[in-house]
Amino acid sequence: MAMDSAPEAAYTSTTAHLAAVAERQERIRRTLEGGLAQDRRRRVREGVITSSLFLAAAISVLTTAGIIYTLGIETFHFFQRVSIVDFLTDTQWTPLFTEKHFGIAPLAVATLLVSSIAMLVSLPLGLLAAIGLAEYLPLRLARVIKPILEILAGVPTVVYGYFALLFVTPLLQRFIPNLQVFNALSAGLVMGIMILPLVASLSQDAMLAVPQSLREAAYALGATKLEVVWRVILPASLSGIVASFILAVSRAVGETMIVVIAMGNTPRLSFNPLEQMQAMTAYIVQVSLGDTPHGTLEYQTIFAVGATLFLITMVLNLLSFRLLRRFREIYQ
Amino acid sequence: MSEPLVSVTVRQREPAQRLAEREAVAASMTVERLSAFYGKFQALADLTFPIHPAAVTAVIGPSGCGKSTFIRCLNRLHELTPGARVSGRVLLDGVDIYDPAIDPARVRQLIGMVFQKPNPFPHLSVYDNVLAGIRLHRSRIPKPQADEIVERSLRAAVLWDEVKDKLGAPGSSLSGGQQQRLCIARALAIEPEVLLMDEPTSALDPIATYHIEELIAELKQRYTIVIVTHNMQQAARVADYVAFFLGGEERTGRLIEFDTAEQIFTNPKRRETEEYITGKIG
Numbered sequence: 001m002a003m004d005s006a007p008e009a010a011y012t013s014t015t016a017h018l019a020a021v022a023e024r025q026e027r028i029r030r031t032l033e034g035g036l037a038q039d040r041r042r043r044v045r046e047g048v049i050t051s052s053l054f055l056a057a058a059i060s061v062l063t064t065a066g067i068i069y070t071l072g073i074e075t076f077h078f079f080q081r082v083s084i085v086d087f088l089t090d091t092q093w094t095p096l097f098t099e100k101h102f103g104i105a106p107l108a109v110a111t112l113l114v115s116s117i118a119m120l121v122s123l124p125l126g127l128l129a130a131i132g133l134a135e136y137l138p139l140r141l142a143r144v145i146k147p148i149l150e151i152l153a154g155v156p157t158v159v160y161g162y163f164a165l166l167f168v169t170p171l172l173q174r175f176i177p178n179l180q181v182f183n184a185l186s187a188g189l190v191m192g193i194m195i196l197p198l199v200a201s202l203s204q205d206a207m208l209a210v211p212q213s214l215r216e217a218a219y220a221l222g223a224t225k226l227e228v229v230w231r232v233i234l235p236a237s238l239s240g241i242v243a244s245f246i247l248a249v250s251r252a253v254g255e256t257m258i259v260v261i262a263m264g265n266t267p268r269l270s271f272n273p274l275e276q277m278q279a280m281t282a283y284i285v286q287v288s289l290g291d292t293p294h295g296t297l298e299y300q301t302i303f304a305v306g307a308t309l310f311l312i313t314m315v316l317n318l319l320s321f322r323l324l325r326r327f328r329e330i331y332q
Numbered sequence: 333m334s335e336p337l338v339s340v341t342v343r344q345r346e347p348a349q350r351l352a353e354r355e356a357v358a359a360s361m362t363v364e365r366l367s368a369f370y371g372k373f374q375a376l377a378d379l380t381f382p383i384h385p386a387a388v389t390a391v392i393g394p395s396g397c398g399k400s401t402f403i404r405c406l407n408r409l410h411e412l413t414p415g416a417r418v419s420g421r422v423l424l425d426g427v428d429i430y431d432p433a434i435d436p437a438r439v440r441q442l443i444g445m446v447f448q449k450p451n452p453f454p455h456l457s458v459y460d461n462v463l464a465g466i467r468l469h470r471s472r473i474p475k476p477q478a479d480e481i482v483e484r485s486l487r488a489a490v491l492w493d494e495v496k497d498k499l500g501a502p503g504s505s506l507s508g509g510q511q512q513r514l515c516i517a518r519a520l521a522i523e524p525e526v527l528l529m530d531e532p533t534s535a536l537d538p539i540a541t542y543h544i545e546e547l548i549a550e551l552k553q554r555y556t557i558v559i560v561t562h563n564m565q566q567a568a569r570v571a572d573y574v575a576f577f578l579g580g581e582e583r584t585g586r587l588i589e590f591d592t593a594e595q596i597f598t599n600p601k602r603r604e605t606e607e608y609i610t611g612k613i614g
Binding site: 025 | 352353355356357359424426427429431434435438439441442525
């Protein structure tokens with residue numbers, strides 16, 4: 001009896017095994033191939049999502065392309081009438097006068113001068129604020145101060161413009177008697193204050209992205225707080241900080257209201273920040289406000305100036321995005 | 333390196349249970365001429381070896397030999413890295429998971445994974461972490477059924493007794509070892525055929541490691557397990573089979589030897605294997 005049952009038990013267990021294996025293989029095949037209807041629904045859903053994401057991205061790309069096209073066409077017409085050599089080398093900008101000159105230099109110098117003053121204010125202050133917020137201030141104080149700092153970024157620029165014209169300029173005139181009512185100095189100072197939160201906020205984010213372990217590594221070598229900030233945090237977050245500076249510059253170059261209100265509307269080639277001058281954006285505003293007929297040379301000057309401005313800010317933005325990407329890659 | 337040595341006698345030296353019996357319990361995998369690339373860099377070259385059912389296969393080798401890349405090829409996670417690609421075949425019970433007709437998301441329903449660092453979703457509770465995989469495929473699960481899945485999975489991961497009173501707490505509130513077992517429970521909840529573990533204890537203390545190793549010994553009764561480990565003692569403790577990789581010229585990982593754990597650790601065929609397990613290289 002016992003002799004008989006042994007091979008039989010072995011046999012049944014083998015068939016049970018085979019059945020189990022077959023059942024599992026069926027399950028695997030079914031899962032991998034999937035319910036067709038379910039998969040189709042899933043694919044349709046993924047397709048809808050992908051195409052709506054693509055559409056959202058395409059809108060901004062198309063807008064940029066449209067802007068470049070409009071700027072390009074009108075700028076091209078402009079340079080058919082005015083030589084590009086004159087545009088770059090003439091020292092006068094008088095397209096609205098009878099004796100016309102088309103030198104971009106007075107506008108470009110004014111823009112660069114006011115932006116430089118703004119950067120001289122916002123870079124050191126913004127960086128110091130960022131270091132303070134990220135490394136020195138107690139967390140609770142930093143949590144209170146940062147929103148206050150960011151309120152600065154929310155003030156409308158027209159308010160900054162009148163702040164410069166009606167408060168900063170009279171104040172400065174007490175110390176600098178020959179300061180003109182419209183001048184690059186107070187416009188630049190106020191613009192610097194306006195972009196300070198941008199620098200501070202982005203630089204602080206870059207510093208906070210430095211891993212705690214790097215700070216601890218430096219402290220463990222006997223570094224003081226200042227040495228940690230100076231030798232570890234700043235170098236490690238440098239590309240983020242530089243990116244915030246470049247974004248700030250492009251913001252300053254493109255800033256309009258402050259320079260229109262506080263810096264004047266007289267295009268003169270001058271490097272003296274105490275005098276009035278006209279920035280590129282201010283010129284565009286001046287001409288667009290007047291009744292300049294479509295297709296005239298005056299009309300086309302707007303686009304030539306606009307294209308110049310666009311090129312400058314685009315180069316700066318591309319540069320800063322490249323830097324930002326590099327700084328993101330370091331720590332993940 | 334010459335031809336990788338895969339012992340033909342493995343089947344005659346089966347650990348403990350017979351292979352046929354284990355085949356009935358869990359799925360097996362076969363790796364055929366598998367190569368993996370990151371852009372132009374070849375991380376793995378021409379791997380061929382079996383992954384036997386209801387057993388633990390350990391992948392060992394020095395840093396940079398492609399162990400982690402390999403295990404990520406087994407559930408098609410490798411291809412998520414930009415520029416990464418794979419050639420060769422990986423069969424799950426005879427079905428090629430790299431078949432172009434197959435959706436990689438479906439492969440990962442059958443082949444679960446546990447990572448080096450415990451990664452419970454921090455925004456979900458213990459309970460919801462376990463159900464995360466199920467909820468991807470079925471939006472509504474009746475509460476009693478969900479309770480049953482959570483309890484079964486947590487019991488399978490030997491975590492139930494420790495967390496049954498705080499199922500609503502966030503997953504990140506558990507200790508490291510508990511988090512890792514929660515991740516194992518999360519992987520088991522979707523009832524995979526194979527469980528991949530990429531250095532599952534390298535971020536854990538010795539006691540938590542011991543718990544995980546005990547759990548692995550328990551789980552291999554029902555699941556096919558592939559574990560990457562840095563730690564040779566661990567491989568010796570948990571593995572039934574061992575694949576030894578070595579990054580050869582240009583750091584491309586190759587299979588040096590595959591055999592039963594006993595054979596690898598007592599009588600390796602290749603000089604490189606012996607040097608590695610005795611600590612002379614790596």
